[in-house]
Amino acid sequence: MNTVFRITIVSMLAGLMAAPPAFAQLEEIIVTATRRAESLQDVPISVTAITGEAIQVGGFSDMEEVSVFVPNLYMADTFTGQVLAVRGIGTSPGNEAFEQAVAQFHDGVYYGRDNLGQNAFFDLERVEVVRGPQPTFAGQSATAGALNYASRRPGDAFEGNLNLAYGTTDETSVEFGVGGPVTDTFGARLAGRYFELGDYWYTQRLTGANLGIKENTSMRFIADWAPSDSFELVFKYENHDIYQLGTPREKSRCETRPQFSIANPALAPGIPALCALDALYNDMDLTTLTGVTGSGGSQDVYDAIRALNAEIISGPNYVSGVTPLWSGVAETGMRRSPIAENLNDLSQFNEQEDREQDVDIFALSFDWDLGGSGYTLSSTTSLVEYDKHDWLDPDASSFAIVSDERTETFEQTGQELRITSPLDQRFSWMLGTYWQEHELDTEIDVYVGFGVGFGNLLEEESGWQSLFFAGTYNITDQVRLNFGGRYQDVEKTAVFTPSIARPNGNLAAGEATAFGPLNPLFSLTDLSVQTDDVLPEVGLQFDTNENTMLYVKYAESFKAGGFVMSPAPGGMLPDPISYRPEFAEGVELGAKMLLADGNLEFNVALYNTDYTDLQVNVFISEIATFVTQNAASAHTTGVEFDGRWALSDNLILGFSGSFGEAEYDDYAGQECNTLEDKQYIINNPGARPGACSGVNNAGGQTLANFPNWTINFTPTYTYDLGANLVGSFAANIVMSDGARTSPDRDPIGVVDDWERVDLRFAIAPADADWEFAVYGRNVTDNRRFAGFSSG
Secondary structure, three states: OOEEEEEEEEEEEOOOOOOOOOOOOOOEEOOOOOOOOHHHHHHHOOEEEEEHHHHHHHHHOHHHHOOOOOEEEEEEEEEEEEEEOOOOEEEOOOOOOOOOOOOEEEEOOOOOOOHHHHHHOOEEEEEEEEOOOOOOOOOOOOEEEEEEEEEOOOOOOOOEEEEEEOOOOOEEEEEEEEEEEEOOOEEEEEEEEEEEEEOOOEEEEEOOOEEEEEEEEEEEEEEEEEEEOOOEEEEEEEEEEEEEEOOOOOOOOOOOOOOOOOOOOOOOOOOHHHHHHHHOOHOOOOOOOOOEEEOOOOHHHHHHHHHHHHHHHHOOOOOOOOOOOOEEEEOOEEEEEOOOOOOOHHHHHHHEEEEEEEEEEEEEEEEEEHOOOOEEEEEEEEEEEEEEEEEEEOOOOOOOOOOEEEEEEEEEEEEEEEEEOOOOOEEEEEEEEEEEEEEEEEEEEEOOOOOOEEEEEEEEEEEEEEEEEEEEEEEOEEEEEEEEEEEEEEEEEEEEEEEEEEOOOOOOOOOOOOOOOOOOOEEEEEEEEEEEEEEEEEEEEEEEOOOOOEEEEEEEEEOEEEEEEOOHHHHOOOOEEEOOEEEEEEEEEEEEEEEEOOOEEEEEEEEEEEEEEEEEEEEEEOOEEEEEEEEEEEHHHEEEEEEEOOOOOOOEEEEEEEEEEEEEOOHHHOOOHHHHHHHHHHHOOOOOOOOOHHHOOOOOOOOOOOOOOEEEEEEEEEEEOOOOOEEEEEEEEEEEEEOOOOOOOOOEEOOOEEEEEEEHHHHOOOOEEEEEEEEEOOHHHOOOOOOOOOO
């Protein structure tokens, strides 16, 4: 059962939520996608804004939940991290040193690491989804787009809220926010959230433990000092403590005939497919997605093989030397594979599969109207740091074959300065500079079935410097020329240190209890990559009347090159060890309209973006490792639309959608899936495993996680219940034609057409002191998988 029901009680201490309107109306939405506070309808960019109220009404706990209902935005948690994509372009999490192609900014502070997207949603003013290359206002590697998060600030009056929620999946959420003026010039706001998900539908086959469960604690403090009308200083501290047990995955296709069943030859040579052993030895159902998985198990694989072979040998039709047995063990019971026995005695194979992350964010910003002239000097100083620790089970089985420990520490300091002219003049402009440094220490230690552990440590430092300018020239009252760009320089240096570990005793004799310490093999120093370029942006706006604005925009952007950080099989360094920058060149033509006497807001954008040297990260099953490389070229093109329609005094209909394509134009050497690779070997006797990729070109292939069309409707209906009570009904409805979930064309990795419906019923008094709501998530019980890998 995948449907989730939730009951929420919201208590307003004072004034946070206005009383439900007596009639429907379209309130103006203010965004800061251009680093100025402007009406969404005046911004010549494809932007979707999700207000804090919409987040609360939708019951969303993080950005991944929101992304389901936002066309051309994809976000999913995977085995190695988070995938985030806009218009089909994103960055795979398989390389621990990647920055994201979709830049994230929280209160003006840049988040380049994918795991920072796991931070909780709470006490937000809005979230902005900005699509397409954004060189001027985002800059930092924003070749696909940007996400802007804005926290609630202390207001002019004391206000607060308390949100209590409980769901049928043992989901518990406690969220609060309280703040306002402390003195005439100083205000403060404190907010926090505790979130627990006790049942994610997945269970571990051997232990019965729930997997995918989460426990997150977050808090934020904001102080606002405005000693005069011309100066405002804001300080923010934010902390996130994030925990997740297990990374649920299921096997859905497996060869269960002993004469044909073969595990990944790089990870477990001479061993049957682990999914087959799970199916027959542990009675796991591979025909349907049941929510039961072996991932995180630590059985000795030879116990399973010997038991299954003993069953075959004792059968009435067994003929020695003729009847197929499971590989890895001879008829006599002797081991015939290099995979060691007694691996389940080692502590590293008995670690609980989980993720932990602790994040601290500091920001200090000010806006200073210089002499009351309207020219504003703005500054943002920031520090982002986190510690992360993961235990993963790459073989996703009940057996002790591979265990993966990952630790990471990160510290980023940034400084932005900009000066902005007033908007109400013929030529308005913004000039700014940005500086950033980060230190990243990330280590991947992989313990494999050969009875050895391999580690890889990357110590990376980077420096980012940029200068950006944006100008608007009002040619006439109706026509405006927008132009600007950014010079950006990124330099990274790194030290790689591979290492090796052995068991602390005789493993074959059952005397070992753990792997010993990892001993460095060597260090590769003085590595560096550098990227710099001038990235232009130019556009034209035309107001056909006071309610319609047309625009066209051209922009270029790049995502910096860097180093490859992935598991180091055999103690070797990644090959290649670095990758080149990727470049984007995009054109967008759009219109923003207010129709039907102001009751219908409709925005539409046509876009085309070409990518060269697109950075891709793929898992090569034949060598059991991730490889980062630059695909030759790709493009994404289509149309997006969104809007709101006040259909009556009580009913507002929100809507959005997208139609388009995202394809590789040329990508020589893309990995073949396992079916293609096996067929290639059959057709080309003597070919080595993986040789298919050498003759493969993915030109014309659709990018992963990009549906050709998506439609979303969000109706909200309010009605008078009498007795000073107001009721409301809201729905989130999304329909899509599905997409590939893996880049290797495996047909099992294609999601068919799907839909999802979330419902919400709420009751509140007219003065909105409290609200009681019942949510139904995915009431059609439509389950789809978000990731796939073949092996």
